[in-house]
Each structure stands twice: as C-alpha cells, then as structure tokens.
Amino acid sequence: MSEPATLDPIEPAGPGSVDERLAKVGALARLLRRPELGALLGALAVLVFFSVTTEQFGTISGAARWTDVASTLGIMAVAVALLMIGGEFDLSAGVMTGTTGLLMGILATEVGMNLWIAILLTFAFAAVIGVINGVLVIRTGLPSFIITLGTFFILQGVNLGGTKAITGTVRVSGLLSADGYDSAQRVFASSFWEPNNFRISVIWWIAITALATWVLSRTRVGNWIFGVGGDRVAARNVGVPVARVKIGLFMTTAMAAALVGIMIALRLGGQQASQGIGEEFNYIIAAVAGGCLLTGGYGSAVGAAMGALISGMTFIGIQFSGWNTDWRFLFLGVILLLAVLVNTWVRNRAEASRR
Amino acid sequence: MTRRLLKVALGLVLVLGTAALVACGGGGGNDGGGDSDSVEQTQSKDLTIAMVTHGDGGSFWAVAKKGAEDGAKAEGVELKYSESNNDPEKQAQLIEAAVTEKVDGLAVSAPNPDAIKGAVQKAVKAGIPVVTLNSGAEESADLGAFTHVGQTETIAGRGAGEKLDAAGAKKILCVIHEQGNVGLNQRCEGVKDGFGGSVENLQVAGTNDISTTLTEIQSKLESDKSIDGVLALNPDIAIAARDAVQGASSNAKVATFDLSGDVVKSIQDGSILFAVDQQQYLQGYLPIVFLTLNNTNANTVGGGQPVLTGPGFVEKSNAATVQKLAEAGTR
Numbered sequence: 001m002s003e004p005a006t007l008d009p010i011e012p013a014g015p016g017s018v019d020e021r022l023a024k025v026g027a028l029a030r031l032l033r034r035p036e037l038g039a040l041l042g043a044l045a046v047l048v049f050f051s052v053t054t055e056q057f058g059t060i061s062g063a064a065r066w067t068d069v070a071s072t073l074g075i076m077a078v079a080v081a082l083l084m085i086g087g088e089f090d091l092s093a094g095v096m097t098g099t100t101g102l103l104m105g106i107l108a109t110e111v112g113m114n115l116w117i118a119i120l121l122t123f124a125f126a127a128v129i130g131v132i133n134g135v136l137v138i139r140t141g142l143p144s145f146i147i148t149l150g151t152f153f154i155l156q157g158v159n160l161g162g163t164k165a166i167t168g169t170v171r172v173s174g175l176l177s178a179d180g181y182d183s184a185q186r187v188f189a190s191s192f193w194e195p196n197n198f199r200i201s202v203i204w205w206i207a208i209t210a211l212a213t214w215v216l217s218r219t220r221v222g223n224w225i226f227g228v229g230g231d232r233v234a235a236r237n238v239g240v241p242v243a244r245v246k247i248g249l250f251m252t253t254a255m256a257a258a259l260v261g262i263m264i265a266l267r268l269g270g271q272q273a274s275q276g277i278g279e280e281f282n283y284i285i286a287a288v289a290g291g292c293l294l295t296g297g298y299g300s301a302v303g304a305a306m307g308a309l310i311s312g313m314t315f316i317g318i319q320f321s322g323w324n325t326d327w328r329f330l331f332l333g334v335i336l337l338l339a340v341l342v343n344t345w346v347r348n349r350a351e352a353s354r355r
Numbered sequence: 356m357t358r359r360l361l362k363v364a365l366g367l368v369l370v371l372g373t374a375a376l377v378a379c380g381g382g383g384g385n386d387g388g389g390d391s392d393s394v395e396q397t398q399s400k401d402l403t404i405a406m407v408t409h410g411d412g413g414s415f416w417a418v419a420k421k422g423a424e425d426g427a428k429a430e431g432v433e434l435k436y437s438e439s440n441n442d443p444e445k446q447a448q449l450i451e452a453a454v455t456e457k458v459d460g461l462a463v464s465a466p467n468p469d470a471i472k473g474a475v476q477k478a479v480k481a482g483i484p485v486v487t488l489n490s491g492a493e494e495s496a497d498l499g500a501f502t503h504v505g506q507t508e509t510i511a512g513r514g515a516g517e518k519l520d521a522a523g524a525k526k527i528l529c530v531i532h533e534q535g536n537v538g539l540n541q542r543c544e545g546v547k548d549g550f551g552g553s554v555e556n557l558q559v560a561g562t563n564d565i566s567t568t569l570t571e572i573q574s575k576l577e578s579d580k581s582i583d584g585v586l587a588l589n590p591d592i593a594i595a596a597r598d599a600v601q602g603a604s605s606n607a608k609v610a611t612f613d614l615s616g617d618v619v620k621s622i623q624d625g626s627i628l629f630a631v632d633q634q635q636y637l638q639g640y641l642p643i644v645f646l647t648l649n650n651t652n653a654n655t656v657g658g659g660q661p662v663l664t665g666p667g668f669v670e671k672s673n674a675a676t677v678q679k680l681a682e683a684g685t686r
Binding site for chain 1: 412
C-alpha cells in the first residue's frame, strides 16, 4: 500500500495562468468525478429492474426487506471503506462480528452480566483487537492482508473452541431472557413502522454513513485518511500522524464489527460460532463497487453504502423473482461486476474530460 | 479503454440475460405458459409455497430440493425454494421476504430455532401455515408449525452407534462438518448413547473444502492408530473419509449419514459399511403436499407430532435398488 499514489503531474503554473487546482469545474463534471456515482447508478438500475419484474420489490414493505439485508452489510462496508481509503485491509472484520456477538452472549448468559455492561465490554474488546491489528501492521510493515488473515484464523479458532469449551455446544443461546434484553433489543435489533417492519439497523446504517461522509469531507482527520492511503511517506512528511490514523481506522472497523455482531446476536437471540466467516469479502466488494480503490487513497462512504444496497437489493430481488437460487451467486457476481465497470467507465470519462 | 470496458459490460449483461432465462426455465418450470407436459387439472391451484432451508447446495440438499420441485409439480403449486448456506440471519431475512410476498405456505428448516423464531412468528401472525423440515423437530410446535418432517437426530445417531458396535468397532471418530449446526452435535451425542466403546468428535473444514477435510481426517487416523471406525455425517464427507482411511492405510470401518450415488457404490464394493438414510427427498416433497392440503382442505397432518422420514439403513443387501434412485437424484 506504500507505493506512490497516482497523482496528476504537477505542472508549473506560468505567470498569469490560473493554478489548475483553482480552475472552475462545472457542476456536471464535479458530479461525474464523485467516486460513488457508479454505485448510485448501479443501485438505481437494480432498483428499477426488480421493481418492474416483481410485484413486491417496489413496495414499502419490499423496501423494508432489502434495506434489512443491506444495513448490516452497509455498516461494515462503510467502516471497511474508510480503512481502504486509508490504504489497509481487514480480513478479520467478518469473523469479528461472530467473536463480538459470542462474547456479548457469553458475558450475558454464562457470566450473568447485565446486557448493557456486556455490550460495553464487547466494544472495549473490539477496540483492543483493532489496536492489535493496527500496531502489528505498523510495527512489522507487513501487508495488512497477511496480518489480518492471521487475526481472522485466530478469531475463527477462538470462536469455535471457546464457545464449545464454555457452552458445550456450537452456539450461545438464551439471550432473550438476559438481564436488560428488552432495552438493548430496542436500541440494536428492533423494527419499526408496522406492518412493514423496517429494521432499526437501517437507521444505524444511514447515521454511520452520514457520520463517515462528514468525517471524510469536512474534517482534518478525513484529509489525513486520504493522505495516509495515497502516499504514506508524503503524508508523514507533511506532519500527518500516520500510525495513529491507521490504528484508529483498524479500531473503527473492529468496533463497527462489534456493533453488527451485537445487532445480529440480539436479533437472533443468540449467536452461532460460525457467524461472519467469509463475510469480509462482501464488505470489501461493497466498498469497491462503491468506488474505493484497492490501492487506497480514493473512495467514499456513500459509495460503500450504495455497494451494500446493491448487494441487499440483489439478494432479496432474486428471492422475490423466484429464480432458481442455484444461480444466485452468478447474478450477484455479474451485477457487482457491472457496478464496478460502470464506476470505472464513469471515472475514466471524468478524468479524460479534465485534461 | 472506455470502449473495451463498455464491451465487457455488454457481455456481462448478455450473460445475465441468458442466465435469467435458463434459471427461470429450470426453476421448477411452473409458471404455466409453455409447459405442455404439466398435468392439466393440477394447474388450476393458484398457490405459492416458499421453502427456506439452511442448505448449502451440496448433494444432500440437491435431493431435498428435487423433492420439493417434484412435489410442487405434482400438486400444481408454485414453489419458491431458497437456501441460506448455514447463515441464520440470511435465513431469517429470506423468511421475512416470503412473508412480505404473502405466500400461501411456508416450509423452513430450523437448525437454529431461536434465530428464525421472530421471522417464523411473523408468518404465523400473517396467517401463513408453517411446516418445519429436516432439523428442529423438538422446537417445531414452539415455532408455530403444525408439523415437522424429518428424523430425530439423537434417535438416528443412537441407531448408527448400535450398528457400529455390532460391527465390532471399539473407538470411533464422529466427523462434524458444519460449525453452527446443533443437529450434528446431537447426532454424535446419540452415537455415544448407542455405541459401547469411546467416541471422539472431530471438527473439519466441511463440504466447501473437501480436500482439507480429507487431510484432516487422514492425519487424525495416522496420529491415532486405535481408531477403528469413522462416522461421517454427510455423504460428501463420507467419500473424503473413505479416501482418508485408504490414504492412512487404516482398517477403520466407514459409515455415514445420508446418501449419494458415490456412497451407494462404495457400500456395494464394501468400502463403506452402511449409510443412515433420512430420505430427504421426502423432507422436500411432503411439506409441499401438507401445506397444499392445508390450503385447499384445511388439513393438518401429523397431529402435532413430527412425521418421521428416517432413520432407514442402506447396506450391501439393499444397495443395488437404492443405487438407481440415487443416480436419478431422488435418494
């Protein structure tokens, strides 16, 4: 991730000529250059397609179903997008949703803690794992792909081994009767707007996307994130605290995973040891479909949220269509590829028009 | 660059379109229209039944799905079959999608009943009749289903344990291939009940990674020579176990839960001792029939008890009959 970013060559501004950074850019060109545009168009296309071909998809209760699928994926995709803009990956993000849900469940049911205390401890635990991931990546200089693959396997082992050792089965259950379940369930796992039953996780998803967008576009930290992902050395030379930013990003990802893990565990009344394994790639795919570059330094939170939306709409759309689900992954793969292609195409057009 | 991208995109759209056609054509083919081979009088029922399982598209679930498709064809109803690949959250979401669609009947497998309870209750509240299948016999009534179609895991496990005991095994390995499925652990518990000697559970990678699974079983057999029996809980795993036993040049006897064409062949040539057959074709077929009858005639099959589809045993004596059927994809 440390290779120099593909910045435009800086041309010396002749006397009288306007610096290209200050040149006026038309509203359309500005829009086309947004990283999330492709995903937005892709999402619109999927929405129109399934709304026309199925009866339920375009209804409000239909929307409640696909936003449900998109929401937990979206929360993770946004966090992973921030991390990817910062130039790193976290392969442990998927299994982390399992670890945290299991931890909360065990603290509440086996140890007998109040659920809220269990939730606080779970977030603290996630933050620590995030710090470990971050420090290992910074100190060793190894690719985060390798470091977090290690964390992934470690957590997968802990999830199964620990759960079996403590509960004697492969899942934690009995959360429904835990102390504080009702209030925690209301905050993290309830639904609203009867009879459509939108999930509360949708609100979390929108709020987190808005927060991440604000951080990226309006704050100094946001500039730092783009900086460390673009060119780490240059970022350090201009005084960006590279290590702190990256560790912070790993913590954000791990804590987002904790939030999602808690949501899933509270929704299902328990958690199984295999929760979240393999999901990490869905997060990365959603982020990339939403305009993040694998090389870092470029991307958007709204785009990642749109990427998740495409994924959720496709999942439920296929179900409503009654297509043979043997082919589900083919559709999912093709639609995701299309979104990425549209994205690249739009970006190429926009970049070309700049010169 | 741009033009090339556009070409790729167009190609993909083409693939998608073709695949959609193929999938719709192959997906039970009960949209009426051009299906001239469907029986006339069964097409009049305007019912849609959703079946949402935790299946993984492996050879076991392919047979259950075939059963559901055949059942839907015979009853003249539309089937919407979907699988969650062992993800309980996804399964809950798929069930809620079916409720939103206002299907006329819902069949669900319940390996993790707590997880889908909320979603199934929504179906019950919406007046949709529910049948559980495969896993979840004990919790079926609690979920609001009028019956369960499947076999009881512990009873089937005990049967397998007794049979291995009778075959003279002293120490057996019970191979667990899914992390989250409580039913598999119940089977191994049942085996412990029925078996005289000692039983050790071994967690393996699973059906998505057969080669790793094979290596895991083989190294276990090489490291513990006293193991003289391996019980797989899935036909694909059974083939891996058979090869692992040969690879480790061990004399362990291999037995398995559930059938596939390969397993039946192996039973005939003696490399697998027996298979516990839960006849999952019935687990796909019968819920469709029961739910249709519930809609058309207000029948509730089962009297609040599970309808058992197993255990049956496939051994050398009856393997030839079963072989033909397994290759046709219905056993």
